[in-house]
Amino acid sequence: xxxxxxxxxxxxxxxxxxxxxxxxxxxxxxxxxxxxxxxxxxxxxxxxxxxxxxxxxxxxxxxxxxxxxxxxxxxxxxxxxxxxxxxxxxxxxxxxxxxxxxxxxxxxxxxxxxxxxxxxxxxxxxxxxxxxxxxxxxxxxxxxxxxxxxxxxxxxxxxxxxxxxxxxxxxxxxxxxxxxxxxxxxxxxxxxxxxxxxxxxxxxxxxxxxxxxxxxxxxxxxxxxxxxxxxxxxxxxxxxxxxxxxxxxxxxxxxxxxxxxxxxxxxxxxxxxxxxxxxxxxxxxxxxxxxxxxxxxxxxxxxxxxxxxxxxxxxxxxxxxxxxxxxxxxxxxxxxxxxxxxxxxxxxxxxxxxxxxxxxxxxxxxxxxxxxxxxxxxxxxxxxxxxxxxxxxxxxxxxxxxxxxxxxxxxxxxxxxxxxxxxxxxxxxxxxxxxxxxxxxxxxxxxxxxxxxxxxxxxxxxxxxxxxxxxxxxxxxxxxxxxxx
Ligand code: BG6
Numbered sequence: 001x002x003x004x005x006x007x008x009x010x011x012x013x014x015x016x017x018x019x020x021x022x023x024x025x026x027x028x029x030x031x032x033x034x035x036x037x038x039x040x041x042x043x044x045x046x047x048x049x050x051x052x053x054x055x056x057x058x059x060x061x062x063x064x065x066x067x068x069x070x071x072x073x074x075x076x077x078x079x080x081x082x083x084x085x086x087x088x089x090x091x092x093x094x095x096x097x098x099x100x101x102x103x104x105x106x107x108x109x110x111x112x113x114x115x116x117x118x119x120x121x122x123x124x125x126x127x128x129x130x131x132x133x134x135x136x137x138x139x140x141x142x143x144x145x146x147x148x149x150x151x152x153x154x155x156x157x158x159x160x161x162x163x164x165x166x167x168x169x170x171x172x173x174x175x176x177x178x179x180x181x182x183x184x185x186x187x188x189x190x191x192x193x194x195x196x197x198x199x200x201x202x203x204x205x206x207x208x209x210x211x212x213x214x215x216x217x218x219x220x221x222x223x224x225x226x227x228x229x230x231x232x233x234x235x236x237x238x239x240x241x242x243x244x245x246x247x248x249x250x251x252x253x254x255x256x257x258x259x260x261x262x263x264x265x266x267x268x269x270x271x272x273x274x275x276x277x278x279x280x281x282x283x284x285x286x287x288x289x290x291x292x293x294x295x296x297x298x299x300x301x302x303x304x305x306x307x308x309x310x311x312x313x314x315x316x317x318x319x320x321x322x323x324x325x326x327x328x329x330x331x332x333x334x335x336x337x338x339x340x341x342x343x344x345x346x347x348x349x350x351x352x353x354x355x356x357x358x359x360x361x362x363x364x365x366x367x368x369x370x371x372x373x374x375x376x377x378x379x380x381x382x383x384x385x386x387x388x389x390x391x392x393x394x395x396x397x398x399x400x401x402x403x404x405x406x407x408x409x410x411x412x413x414x415x416x417x418x419x420x421x422x423x424x425x426x427x428x429x430x431x432x433x434x435x436x437x438x439x440x441x442x443x444x445x446x447x448x449x450x451x452x453x454x455x456x457x458x459x460x461x462x463x464x465x466x467x468x469x470x471x472x473x474x475x476x477x478x479x480x481x482x483x484x485x
Pocket of ligand 1: 145344
Protein backbone atom coordinates (compact mmCIF):
# COMPACT_ATOMS: atom_id res chain seq x y z
CA UNK A 1 0.00 0.00 0.00
CA UNK A 2 1.68 3.27 -1.07
CA UNK A 3 1.83 6.09 1.48
CA UNK A 4 0.07 8.39 -0.97
CA UNK A 5 -2.25 7.90 -3.90
CA UNK A 6 -0.72 7.98 -7.36
CA UNK A 7 -0.65 11.57 -8.51
CA UNK A 8 0.35 13.89 -11.33
CA UNK A 9 1.37 17.27 -10.00
CA UNK A 10 1.25 19.78 -12.83
CA UNK A 11 3.21 22.82 -11.74
CA UNK A 12 2.41 25.97 -13.72
CA UNK A 13 5.13 28.62 -13.30
CA UNK A 14 7.67 25.83 -12.83
CA UNK A 15 10.65 27.97 -13.79
CA UNK A 16 9.64 30.85 -11.51
CA UNK A 17 11.22 31.89 -8.25
CA UNK A 18 8.80 30.19 -5.85
CA UNK A 19 8.82 26.91 -7.76
CA UNK A 20 12.60 26.76 -7.93
CA UNK A 21 13.31 28.01 -4.43
CA UNK A 22 10.54 26.27 -2.48
CA UNK A 23 8.14 24.00 -4.34
CA UNK A 24 10.49 21.72 -6.29
CA UNK A 25 12.94 21.28 -3.38
CA UNK A 26 9.93 20.48 -1.16
CA UNK A 27 8.73 17.87 -3.63
CA UNK A 28 12.20 16.35 -3.75
CA UNK A 29 12.22 16.08 0.07
CA UNK A 30 8.85 14.38 0.06
CA UNK A 31 10.12 12.01 -2.62
CA UNK A 32 13.10 11.13 -0.43
CA UNK A 33 10.67 10.60 2.46
CA UNK A 34 8.98 7.96 0.26
CA UNK A 35 5.78 9.90 -0.24
CA UNK A 36 5.71 9.20 -3.96
CA UNK A 37 4.83 5.84 -5.43
CA UNK A 38 6.81 4.70 -8.49
CA UNK A 39 4.42 6.08 -11.04
CA UNK A 40 3.56 9.49 -9.61
CA UNK A 41 4.93 12.44 -11.55
CA UNK A 42 5.81 16.08 -11.27
CA UNK A 43 5.21 17.87 -14.54
CA UNK A 44 6.79 21.31 -14.75
CA UNK A 45 4.94 23.75 -16.99
CA UNK A 46 5.99 27.19 -18.14
CA UNK A 47 6.14 29.22 -21.31
CA UNK A 48 9.92 28.73 -21.61
CA UNK A 49 11.15 26.66 -24.53
CA UNK A 50 12.92 24.05 -22.44
CA UNK A 51 13.33 20.36 -22.98
CA UNK A 52 12.90 17.84 -20.17
CA UNK A 53 16.65 17.54 -19.61
CA UNK A 54 17.21 21.26 -19.45
CA UNK A 55 14.40 21.66 -16.92
CA UNK A 56 15.74 18.77 -14.84
CA UNK A 57 19.17 20.44 -14.73
CA UNK A 58 17.62 23.67 -13.42
CA UNK A 59 15.70 21.75 -10.78
CA UNK A 60 18.81 19.83 -9.77
CA UNK A 61 20.69 23.10 -9.23
CA UNK A 62 17.91 24.54 -7.11
CA UNK A 63 17.50 21.36 -5.06
CA UNK A 64 21.26 21.30 -4.51
CA UNK A 65 21.14 24.91 -3.31
CA UNK A 66 18.28 24.21 -0.95
CA UNK A 67 19.93 21.10 0.54
CA UNK A 68 22.99 23.25 1.10
CA UNK A 69 25.33 20.26 1.04
CA UNK A 70 25.73 16.94 -0.71
CA UNK A 71 22.77 15.92 -2.82
CA UNK A 72 21.98 12.19 -2.58
CA UNK A 73 22.88 11.26 -6.19
CA UNK A 74 20.84 8.07 -6.28
CA UNK A 75 17.76 9.78 -4.89
CA UNK A 76 18.16 12.58 -7.41
CA UNK A 77 18.37 10.14 -10.35
CA UNK A 78 15.19 8.40 -9.19
CA UNK A 79 13.39 11.74 -8.63
CA UNK A 80 14.48 13.06 -12.03
CA UNK A 81 12.99 9.96 -13.67
CA UNK A 82 9.59 11.03 -12.32
CA UNK A 83 10.04 14.63 -13.43
CA UNK A 84 8.73 15.92 -16.74
CA UNK A 85 8.34 19.24 -18.51
CA UNK A 86 5.80 20.67 -20.94
CA UNK A 87 5.90 24.09 -22.50
CA UNK A 88 2.52 25.79 -22.19
CA UNK A 89 1.83 29.39 -22.96
CA UNK A 90 -1.48 29.79 -21.15
CA UNK A 91 -2.80 32.01 -23.93
CA UNK A 92 -2.05 29.49 -26.68
CA UNK A 93 -4.81 26.94 -27.06
CA UNK A 94 -2.68 24.37 -28.87
CA UNK A 95 -0.23 24.17 -25.98
CA UNK A 96 -2.92 22.53 -23.85
CA UNK A 97 -3.10 19.75 -26.44
CA UNK A 98 0.53 18.86 -25.63
CA UNK A 99 -0.30 18.85 -21.92
CA UNK A 100 -3.31 16.65 -22.60
CA UNK A 101 -1.05 14.15 -24.36
CA UNK A 102 1.15 14.01 -21.26
CA UNK A 103 -1.84 13.27 -19.05
CA UNK A 104 -3.48 10.76 -21.40
CA UNK A 105 -4.55 7.50 -19.76
CA UNK A 106 -3.92 8.90 -16.25
CA UNK A 107 -7.50 9.84 -15.41
CA UNK A 108 -7.46 7.67 -12.27
CA UNK A 109 -4.52 9.46 -10.70
CA UNK A 110 -5.01 12.42 -8.40
CA UNK A 111 -4.33 15.43 -10.60
CA UNK A 112 -2.99 18.55 -8.94
CA UNK A 113 -2.73 21.78 -10.91
CA UNK A 114 -0.52 24.10 -8.90
CA UNK A 115 -0.78 27.67 -10.23
CA UNK A 116 2.40 29.37 -9.16
CA UNK A 117 1.91 32.12 -11.72
CA UNK A 118 0.62 35.66 -11.82
CA UNK A 119 -3.10 35.64 -10.96
CA UNK A 120 -3.61 37.34 -14.33
CA UNK A 121 -3.04 33.91 -15.87
CA UNK A 122 -5.39 31.96 -13.58
CA UNK A 123 -8.38 32.41 -15.85
CA UNK A 124 -6.63 31.44 -19.09
CA UNK A 125 -5.11 28.40 -17.38
CA UNK A 126 -8.39 27.23 -15.85
CA UNK A 127 -10.28 27.86 -19.09
CA UNK A 128 -7.64 25.96 -21.08
CA UNK A 129 -7.79 23.03 -18.68
CA UNK A 130 -11.59 22.87 -18.87
CA UNK A 131 -11.76 23.30 -22.61
CA UNK A 132 -9.37 20.41 -23.16
CA UNK A 133 -11.13 18.16 -20.65
CA UNK A 134 -8.18 17.99 -18.32
CA UNK A 135 -10.20 18.49 -15.15
CA UNK A 136 -11.09 15.03 -13.85
CA UNK A 137 -13.18 14.31 -10.73
CA UNK A 138 -9.91 13.69 -8.89
CA UNK A 139 -8.42 17.03 -9.93
CA UNK A 140 -7.47 19.81 -7.54
CA UNK A 141 -6.19 23.31 -8.18
CA UNK A 142 -3.80 25.12 -5.87
CA UNK A 143 -3.81 28.92 -5.96
CA UNK A 144 -0.74 30.81 -4.76
CA UNK A 145 -1.05 34.34 -3.46
CA UNK A 146 -1.54 37.14 -4.30
CA UNK A 147 -5.21 36.24 -4.61
CA UNK A 148 -6.28 39.65 -5.80
CA UNK A 149 -5.39 43.11 -4.56
CA UNK A 150 -8.76 44.01 -3.03
CA UNK A 151 -12.21 42.52 -2.43
CA UNK A 152 -13.38 43.03 -6.00
CA UNK A 153 -10.35 41.51 -7.71
CA UNK A 154 -10.31 38.55 -5.29
CA UNK A 155 -13.99 37.94 -5.96
CA UNK A 156 -13.36 37.99 -9.68
CA UNK A 157 -10.57 35.41 -9.40
CA UNK A 158 -12.73 33.21 -7.18
CA UNK A 159 -15.65 33.47 -9.57
CA UNK A 160 -13.58 32.60 -12.59
CA UNK A 161 -11.84 29.65 -10.95
CA UNK A 162 -15.20 28.45 -9.60
CA UNK A 163 -16.48 28.23 -13.15
CA UNK A 164 -14.08 25.29 -13.63
CA UNK A 165 -13.42 23.82 -10.17
CA UNK A 166 -15.80 23.18 -7.29
CA UNK A 167 -14.92 24.75 -3.91
CA UNK A 168 -13.80 21.31 -2.60
CA UNK A 169 -11.26 21.18 -5.43
CA UNK A 170 -9.75 24.61 -4.69
CA UNK A 171 -6.73 24.87 -2.37
CA UNK A 172 -5.88 28.52 -1.56
CA UNK A 173 -2.46 28.24 -0.06
CA UNK A 174 -1.04 30.30 2.79
CA UNK A 175 2.29 28.73 3.61
CA UNK A 176 2.25 30.14 7.16
CA UNK A 177 -0.47 27.63 8.01
CA UNK A 178 1.96 24.84 7.11
CA UNK A 179 4.62 25.95 9.59
CA UNK A 180 5.37 23.55 12.43
CA UNK A 181 4.71 26.04 15.25
CA UNK A 182 1.31 26.89 13.83
CA UNK A 183 0.43 23.20 13.96
CA UNK A 184 1.74 23.19 17.50
CA UNK A 185 -0.32 26.19 18.45
CA UNK A 186 -3.36 24.13 17.52
CA UNK A 187 -2.01 21.15 19.46
CA UNK A 188 -1.35 23.34 22.46
CA UNK A 189 -4.79 24.92 22.42
CA UNK A 190 -6.95 21.97 21.46
CA UNK A 191 -4.91 19.01 22.72
CA UNK A 192 -4.58 20.28 26.30
CA UNK A 193 -7.15 21.34 28.83
CA UNK A 194 -4.63 23.58 30.57
CA UNK A 195 -4.80 26.70 28.46
CA UNK A 196 -8.47 26.90 27.55
CA UNK A 197 -9.66 28.58 30.77
CA UNK A 198 -6.85 31.12 30.41
CA UNK A 199 -7.39 31.80 26.73
CA UNK A 200 -9.62 34.85 27.03
CA UNK A 201 -10.15 38.39 28.26
CA UNK A 202 -9.47 38.81 31.94
CA UNK A 203 -6.60 36.31 31.70
CA UNK A 204 -4.74 37.50 28.62
CA UNK A 205 -3.55 41.07 28.67
CA UNK A 206 -2.41 41.38 25.08
CA UNK A 207 -1.15 39.44 22.10
CA UNK A 208 1.64 40.40 19.73
CA UNK A 209 2.29 38.86 16.34
CA UNK A 210 5.54 39.85 14.67
CA UNK A 211 6.90 38.72 11.32
CA UNK A 212 10.18 40.55 10.84
CA UNK A 213 12.43 40.08 7.83
CA UNK A 214 15.99 41.17 7.27
CA UNK A 215 15.63 40.86 3.51
CA UNK A 216 14.53 43.74 1.31
CA UNK A 217 12.51 43.44 -1.87
CA UNK A 218 14.98 40.98 -3.45
CA UNK A 219 14.42 41.72 -7.14
CA UNK A 220 10.62 41.72 -6.68
CA UNK A 221 10.31 45.50 -6.67
CA UNK A 222 7.80 45.59 -9.47
CA UNK A 223 5.41 43.26 -7.66
CA UNK A 224 6.17 44.61 -4.22
CA UNK A 225 5.68 48.25 -5.08
CA UNK A 226 2.15 47.49 -6.28
CA UNK A 227 1.45 45.46 -3.16
CA UNK A 228 3.08 46.74 0.05
CA UNK A 229 3.39 45.03 3.41
CA UNK A 230 -0.31 45.24 4.30
CA UNK A 231 -1.40 43.22 1.28
CA UNK A 232 1.74 41.08 0.99
CA UNK A 233 1.84 39.89 4.61
CA UNK A 234 -1.01 41.12 6.81
CA UNK A 235 -3.98 40.25 4.60
CA UNK A 236 -2.88 36.63 4.55
CA UNK A 237 -0.10 35.38 6.86
CA UNK A 238 -0.65 37.59 9.90
CA UNK A 239 -4.43 37.39 9.80
CA UNK A 240 -4.27 33.61 9.49
CA UNK A 241 -1.98 33.40 12.52
CA UNK A 242 -4.40 35.65 14.39
CA UNK A 243 -7.30 33.39 13.44
CA UNK A 244 -5.58 30.22 14.67
CA UNK A 245 -4.68 31.94 17.90
CA UNK A 246 -8.08 33.48 18.57
CA UNK A 247 -10.63 31.06 17.10
CA UNK A 248 -13.08 29.11 19.24
CA UNK A 249 -12.33 25.41 19.63
CA UNK A 250 -13.78 23.80 16.49
CA UNK A 251 -16.15 20.83 16.75
CA UNK A 252 -13.63 18.64 14.91
CA UNK A 253 -10.48 18.96 12.86
CA UNK A 254 -12.52 18.61 9.67
CA UNK A 255 -11.66 21.38 7.20
CA UNK A 256 -14.99 23.18 7.39
CA UNK A 257 -15.21 23.05 11.17
CA UNK A 258 -11.83 24.74 11.38
CA UNK A 259 -12.54 27.18 8.63
CA UNK A 260 -15.93 28.14 10.05
CA UNK A 261 -14.23 29.19 13.29
CA UNK A 262 -11.48 31.13 11.52
CA UNK A 263 -14.10 32.92 9.47
CA UNK A 264 -15.92 34.03 12.64
CA UNK A 265 -12.73 35.74 13.81
CA UNK A 266 -12.23 37.52 10.51
CA UNK A 267 -15.81 38.73 10.66
CA UNK A 268 -15.43 39.85 14.28
CA UNK A 269 -12.38 42.04 13.61
CA UNK A 270 -13.30 45.57 14.57
CA UNK A 271 -13.22 47.61 11.35
CA UNK A 272 -10.31 50.01 11.07
CA UNK A 273 -11.29 53.00 9.00
CA UNK A 274 -11.21 56.78 9.00
CA UNK A 275 -9.45 58.40 11.94
CA UNK A 276 -8.96 55.06 13.71
CA UNK A 277 -6.54 54.14 10.99
CA UNK A 278 -4.34 57.08 11.84
CA UNK A 279 -4.39 56.21 15.53
CA UNK A 280 -4.14 52.46 15.28
CA UNK A 281 -1.85 51.81 12.33
CA UNK A 282 1.71 52.74 11.43
CA UNK A 283 3.08 52.57 7.91
CA UNK A 284 6.79 52.65 7.37
CA UNK A 285 9.32 52.57 4.58
CA UNK A 286 13.00 51.70 5.05
CA UNK A 287 15.81 54.07 4.24
CA UNK A 288 19.46 53.13 3.91
CA UNK A 289 21.01 51.47 6.94
CA UNK A 290 22.86 48.30 7.84
CA UNK A 291 21.83 44.68 8.23
CA UNK A 292 24.18 42.49 10.26
CA UNK A 293 26.82 45.18 9.97
CA UNK A 294 26.61 45.42 6.16
CA UNK A 295 25.33 48.64 4.59
CA UNK A 296 22.11 48.33 2.58
CA UNK A 297 20.30 50.81 0.38
CA UNK A 298 16.89 52.33 1.09
CA UNK A 299 13.64 51.19 -0.50
CA UNK A 300 13.52 54.17 -2.87
CA UNK A 301 16.98 53.31 -4.20
CA UNK A 302 16.07 49.67 -4.98
CA UNK A 303 16.07 48.87 -8.70
CA UNK A 304 12.57 49.02 -10.09
CA UNK A 305 11.03 51.14 -7.33
CA UNK A 306 9.47 54.27 -8.87
CA UNK A 307 10.76 57.62 -7.61
CA UNK A 308 8.78 58.95 -4.69
CA UNK A 309 6.95 55.66 -4.11
CA UNK A 310 4.84 55.67 -0.94
CA UNK A 311 4.51 51.91 -0.72
CA UNK A 312 4.86 50.66 2.85
CA UNK A 313 7.55 48.11 3.68
CA UNK A 314 6.49 48.05 7.34
CA UNK A 315 3.15 48.03 9.04
CA UNK A 316 2.07 47.86 12.67
CA UNK A 317 -1.56 47.64 13.73
CA UNK A 318 -3.59 47.54 16.89
CA UNK A 319 -6.45 45.17 16.27
CA UNK A 320 -9.48 44.26 18.36
CA UNK A 321 -11.84 41.35 18.10
CA UNK A 322 -15.43 42.11 19.01
CA UNK A 323 -16.44 38.92 20.76
CA UNK A 324 -17.22 37.74 24.29
CA UNK A 325 -13.88 35.97 24.49
CA UNK A 326 -11.70 38.81 23.27
CA UNK A 327 -13.47 42.08 23.95
CA UNK A 328 -10.93 44.60 25.23
CA UNK A 329 -7.83 42.49 24.53
CA UNK A 330 -5.50 44.32 22.11
CA UNK A 331 -3.76 42.33 19.40
CA UNK A 332 -0.69 44.10 18.04
CA UNK A 333 0.43 43.00 14.59
CA UNK A 334 3.71 44.02 13.05
CA UNK A 335 5.64 43.06 9.94
CA UNK A 336 8.34 44.63 7.84
CA UNK A 337 11.30 44.22 5.57
CA UNK A 338 14.87 45.20 6.41
CA UNK A 339 14.28 44.94 10.14
CA UNK A 340 16.81 44.12 12.80
CA UNK A 341 16.17 40.41 12.88
CA UNK A 342 14.69 37.61 10.79
CA UNK A 343 12.03 36.36 13.13
CA UNK A 344 8.41 35.37 13.38
CA UNK A 345 6.73 34.97 16.73
CA UNK A 346 3.48 35.15 18.61
CA UNK A 347 3.66 36.46 22.16
CA UNK A 348 0.74 36.01 24.51
CA UNK A 349 1.10 38.07 27.69
CA UNK A 350 -1.07 37.05 30.63
CA UNK A 351 -2.54 39.33 33.28
CA UNK A 352 -0.64 40.39 36.38
CA UNK A 353 -1.21 38.67 39.68
CA UNK A 354 -4.07 40.49 41.40
CA UNK A 355 -2.09 41.18 44.58
CA UNK A 356 1.67 41.16 45.04
CA UNK A 357 2.97 39.56 48.23
CA UNK A 358 6.62 39.25 47.21
CA UNK A 359 9.22 41.90 46.87
CA UNK A 360 9.29 41.07 43.17
CA UNK A 361 11.02 42.74 40.25
CA UNK A 362 9.11 45.22 38.13
CA UNK A 363 5.63 43.99 37.22
CA UNK A 364 6.55 44.22 33.55
CA UNK A 365 9.22 41.58 33.97
CA UNK A 366 7.00 39.50 36.18
CA UNK A 367 4.25 38.89 33.65
CA UNK A 368 3.70 35.35 32.43
CA UNK A 369 4.31 35.04 28.72
CA UNK A 370 3.82 32.34 26.17
CA UNK A 371 6.16 32.90 23.25
CA UNK A 372 5.61 30.82 20.14
CA UNK A 373 8.45 31.20 17.74
CA UNK A 374 7.91 30.19 14.12
CA UNK A 375 11.32 31.11 12.80
CA UNK A 376 14.28 31.05 12.63
CA UNK A 377 13.95 28.33 15.29
CA UNK A 378 10.70 26.66 16.12
CA UNK A 379 10.00 26.61 19.80
CA UNK A 380 7.48 27.50 22.46
CA UNK A 381 8.46 29.07 25.76
CA UNK A 382 6.38 29.81 28.81
CA UNK A 383 7.83 32.41 31.14
CA UNK A 384 7.02 31.92 34.82
CA UNK A 385 8.33 33.43 38.01
CA UNK A 386 10.42 31.17 40.24
CA UNK A 387 12.47 31.67 43.34
CA UNK A 388 16.17 32.34 42.89
CA UNK A 389 18.38 29.97 44.90
CA UNK A 390 19.69 31.20 48.24
CA UNK A 391 18.33 33.06 51.14
CA UNK A 392 15.35 35.32 50.93
CA UNK A 393 12.33 35.20 48.70
CA UNK A 394 13.58 36.74 45.50
CA UNK A 395 11.80 35.86 42.29
CA UNK A 396 13.03 35.86 38.73
CA UNK A 397 11.50 34.92 35.40
CA UNK A 398 12.42 31.41 34.18
CA UNK A 399 11.52 29.75 30.91
CA UNK A 400 9.74 26.46 30.45
CA UNK A 401 10.78 25.50 26.96
CA UNK A 402 9.37 23.20 24.35
CA UNK A 403 12.02 22.68 21.69
CA UNK A 404 10.22 21.53 18.59
CA UNK A 405 13.22 20.66 16.45
CA UNK A 406 13.94 17.04 17.27
CA UNK A 407 17.34 15.60 16.43
CA UNK A 408 15.85 12.35 15.07
CA UNK A 409 13.26 13.89 12.79
CA UNK A 410 13.63 17.02 10.75
CA UNK A 411 10.60 19.30 10.74
CA UNK A 412 8.81 19.53 7.46
CA UNK A 413 9.09 22.72 5.49
CA UNK A 414 5.66 24.37 5.26
CA UNK A 415 5.39 23.64 1.55
CA UNK A 416 6.29 19.97 2.03
CA UNK A 417 3.37 19.56 4.40
CA UNK A 418 0.92 21.57 2.31
CA UNK A 419 1.80 19.94 -1.01
CA UNK A 420 1.20 16.51 0.45
CA UNK A 421 -2.05 17.70 2.05
CA UNK A 422 -3.25 18.61 -1.43
CA UNK A 423 -2.34 15.15 -2.73
CA UNK A 424 -4.18 13.57 0.22
CA UNK A 425 -7.16 15.87 -0.29
CA UNK A 426 -6.97 17.55 3.09
CA UNK A 427 -8.33 21.11 2.93
CA UNK A 428 -7.90 21.95 6.63
CA UNK A 429 -4.89 24.23 6.17
CA UNK A 430 -6.21 26.01 3.09
CA UNK A 431 -8.34 29.12 2.94
CA UNK A 432 -11.95 28.95 1.94
CA UNK A 433 -13.45 31.50 -0.40
CA UNK A 434 -15.44 33.28 2.31
CA UNK A 435 -12.31 33.61 4.49
CA UNK A 436 -10.44 35.32 1.70
CA UNK A 437 -13.38 37.59 1.11
CA UNK A 438 -13.65 38.53 4.81
CA UNK A 439 -9.90 39.22 5.04
CA UNK A 440 -10.03 41.59 2.09
CA UNK A 441 -13.14 43.31 3.45
CA UNK A 442 -11.23 44.16 6.59
CA UNK A 443 -8.03 45.19 4.80
CA UNK A 444 -9.51 47.42 2.08
CA UNK A 445 -10.78 50.26 4.34
CA UNK A 446 -7.32 50.52 5.93
CA UNK A 447 -5.71 51.19 2.59
CA UNK A 448 -8.52 53.51 1.54
CA UNK A 449 -8.08 55.57 4.71
CA UNK A 450 -4.32 55.76 4.18
CA UNK A 451 -5.02 57.15 0.72
CA UNK A 452 -7.65 59.52 2.01
CA UNK A 453 -5.40 60.99 4.70
CA UNK A 454 -2.54 61.05 2.24
CA UNK A 455 0.21 60.84 4.84
CA UNK A 456 3.48 59.47 3.52
CA UNK A 457 4.85 56.39 5.31
CA UNK A 458 7.21 57.09 8.20
CA UNK A 459 10.78 56.26 7.37
CA UNK A 460 12.91 53.87 9.40
CA UNK A 461 16.54 52.96 9.15
CA UNK A 462 17.21 49.54 7.65
CA UNK A 463 18.32 47.29 10.47
CA UNK A 464 16.08 48.91 13.10
CA UNK A 465 12.73 47.68 14.47
CA UNK A 466 10.72 50.06 12.28
CA UNK A 467 9.60 53.66 12.72
CA UNK A 468 9.51 55.18 16.20
CA UNK A 469 5.75 55.50 15.76
CA UNK A 470 5.53 51.71 16.04
CA UNK A 471 6.89 51.80 19.60
CA UNK A 472 4.61 54.75 20.34
CA UNK A 473 1.57 52.80 19.11
CA UNK A 474 2.04 50.16 21.78
CA UNK A 475 3.54 52.33 24.51
CA UNK A 476 0.38 54.49 24.50
CA UNK A 477 -1.25 51.43 26.09
CA UNK A 478 1.52 51.16 28.68
CA UNK A 479 3.10 48.21 26.87
CA UNK A 480 6.14 47.49 24.75
CA UNK A 481 7.00 45.18 21.87
CA UNK A 482 8.45 41.91 23.10
CA UNK A 483 11.96 42.69 21.78
CA UNK A 484 11.91 46.07 23.50
CA UNK A 485 11.31 44.62 26.95
C1 BG6 B 1 5.63 35.79 1.09
C2 BG6 B 1 5.79 37.25 0.81
O1 BG6 B 1 4.27 35.43 1.06
O2 BG6 B 1 6.15 35.47 2.38
C3 BG6 B 1 7.26 37.65 0.91
O3 BG6 B 1 5.31 37.55 -0.49
C4 BG6 B 1 7.84 37.21 2.23
O4 BG6 B 1 7.42 39.05 0.73
C5 BG6 B 1 7.54 35.74 2.51
O5 BG6 B 1 9.24 37.43 2.19
C6 BG6 B 1 7.95 35.36 3.92
O6 BG6 B 1 7.84 33.97 4.08
P1 BG6 B 1 8.78 33.20 5.12
O7 BG6 B 1 8.26 31.80 5.14
O8 BG6 B 1 10.17 33.30 4.58
O9 BG6 B 1 8.62 33.92 6.41
